[in-house]
Amino acid sequence: MSLPLVRLLQLSTPALPVGAYTYSQGLEWAIDCGRVSTEADTGEWIADVMRESIASFELPLAGALMQAWQAGNDVEIARLNDDFLASRETRELRAETVQMGYSLTRLLLELDTFSALDGWPERLRAVDTPSFPLAWTAAATAWQIPARDALPAYLWAWLENQVMAAIKAVPLGQSAGQRLLSRLGAEIPALAQRAATLPEDDWTNFNPGLAIASCKHETQYSRLFRS
Known part of the structure; x- marks a missing residue:
């Protein structure tokens, strides 16, 4: 096993202490209002967000950040962030x-x-208000993880966190969670491949349902998650 692969596993594990498990990205409100109540509902919701927001905007942006880190283009890094x-x-x-x-x-x-x-420490410190994809791609690039491996792992980590949130909040059983990961995870290679070559003019996170869910969650009476 190569060291970059070990580092990639370290970056994509739920044990990474960044607090990802405390967020649902609007999913909790969709559950609270009854939009998501079954395994099928959960799969539909997560798949839509994955395809129409994460894989079509955040993932290609992560790929562009890796290119900018590799090229030493700190101006571009700041712009993307x-x-x-x-x-x-x-x-x-x-x-x-x-x-x-x-x-x-x-x-x-x-x-x-x-x-x-x-x-690398100096470059990372120089960024004002680093976002999560910025810090994650800095680590991936510094540890010489190829983008062809990093992008699928980034998307997988997001998917796993969403499924874990659904297991707690719907609630779903562990087997249901594994079925969702198996089915939705099968889409990741193609989504990551597309993201790696998607022109910036075609990036989009237009997902009104997600934005509304997140807005509603901000005033939700009872919550397990912070988003």
């Missing part, structure tokens, strides 16, 4: 990526495997 922060349509979604970006940045600067790499 600002664009991602501006794309967050609600207070909760912006707070989520800022908190996770801060936590991952802090962790990376404490790890010898990152902080000892020449120039």
Whole structure:
């Protein structure tokens, strides 16, 4: 097993201490209002968000960030980070990526495997308000993880977190969760391949249902999750 693969597993594990498990990205409101109540509903909701938002905007942006980190283009890195922060349509979604970006940045600067790499700590510290994809791609690039492996893993980590949230909140059984991961995970290779070559003019996170769910969640009376 190669070291970059080990580092990729470290980045994509639910044990990564960035607080991802505390967020549902609007899914909790969809459950609370009855839109999502079964395994089939859950799969439909998560699949729509994955295809129409994460894989069509966040994932190609992550790929572009990796290219910019590799090329040493810190101006482009800052632009992409600002664009991602501006794309967050609600207070909760912006707070989520800022908190996770801060936590991952802090962790990376404490790890010898990152902080000892020449120039990388300084480049990461120089970014104002690092988002989660910015910090994640900094680690992936510094640890020499190929984008062809990093992008599917990034999407898988997002999918796994959504399914784990659904298991808690719908609630679903563990077997149902594994069925969802098996079925939806099968889409990841094609989505990641498309994201790697998608022109920036075609990036889109137009998903009104997700934005409404996130807005509604901000004033939801009883909540397990922070988004």
